[in-house]
Amino acid sequence: KAGVTQTPRYLIKTRGQQVTLSCSPISGHRSVSWYQQTPGQGLQFLFEYFSETQRNKGNFPGRFSGRQFSNSRSEMNVSTLELGDSALYLCASRPTGDYGYTFGSGTRLTVV
Amino acid sequence: DQQVKQNSPSLSVQEGRISILNCDYTNSMFDYFLWYKKYPAEGPTFLISISSIKDKNEDGRFTVFLNKSAKHLSLHIVPSQPGDSAVYFCAASKGKIIFGKGTRLHILP
Numbered sequence: 130k131a132g133v134t135q136t137p138r139y140l141i142k143t144r145g146q147q148v149t150l151s152c153s154p155i156s157g158h159r160s161v162s163w164y165q166q167t168p169g170q171g172l173q174f175l176f177e178y179f180s181e182t183q184r185n186k187g188n189f190p191g192r193f194s195g196r197q198f199s200n201s202r203s204e205m206n207v208s209t210l211e212l213g214d215s216a217l218y219l220c221a222s223r224p225t226g227d228y229g230y231t232f233g234s235g236t237r238l239t240v241v
Numbered sequence: 242d243q244q245v246k247q248n249s250p251s252l253s254v255q256e257g258r259i260s261i262l263n264c265d266y267t268n269s270m271f272d273y274f275l276w277y278k279k280y281p282a283e284g285p286t287f288l289i290s291i292s293s294i295k296d297k298n299e300d301g302r303f304t305v306f307l308n309k310s311a312k313h314l315s316l317h318i319v320p321s322q323p324g325d326s327a328v329y330f331c332a333a334s335k336g337k338i339i340f341g342k343g344t345r346l347h348i349l350p
Contacts, residue, residue, distance in 0.1 A: 133284070162337070162338070164340070169342065170342060171247075171330065171340050171341055171342030171343050172285070172330060172332075172340035172343075173340075174337055174338070174339060174340070177337055184336070184337075185336055185337035187337070219284050219285070221284070228273045228275060228290060228334050228338070229275065229287045229290060230275075230277075230285075230287065230338065231287065232277075232284030232285045232286070233284050234282070234283055234284050235284055
């Protein structure tokens with residue numbers, strides 16, 4: 130059974146650009162969440178999608194957005210990149226009614 | 242506003258001894274608690290969980306204890322092994338899942 134797949138694994142962008150990250154959940158998982166991990170801040174919740182609808186949202190500016198497609202695949206977009214957006218972005222999926230997330234390996238974004 | 246707190250950034254334990262990782266939370270509405278383990282360059286891996294209606298859950302070498310009155314949970318690993326060296330995240334759920342900042346566990350030979 131394939132795990133959660135995130136692409137790309139590494140990304141370098143310039144300040145002011147925008148970026149799109151992709152996540153393919155485990156087959157059958159309809160809930161997908163995104164987290165940002167930075168040193169000293171742990172995993173900070175960005176948003177959760179279920180059946181193409183955003184179900185929960187964290188305390189991030191509107192530059193951070195996401196969406197989920199009918200096949201449960203999800204993308205997150207960050208516009209007008211800032212240096213502070215450099216982080217590991219993690220996607221996680223879980224089955225309906227289950228609390229246990231399975232995480233992908235993440236996308237390491239570096240903004241220069 | 243940090244709802245899930247892991248106050249020890251790091252912990253060193255001798256191989257074979259017990260490792261105790263602690264976590265405090267502020268929101269009494271959390272109904273499920275989880276522990277994750279993370280190695281460098283990998284995503285977190287689910288370890289063990291506990292529902293708010295229980296006070297203990299055990300899975301092999303790992304036991305999680307929940308003290309609702311103190312809003313405190315802990316993860317016990319016994320005996321500790323070298324492969325347990327990793328960052329451990331405590332998480333709590335009420336809808337969305339909120340993670341603590343993590344505790345880095347070093348198992349000493």
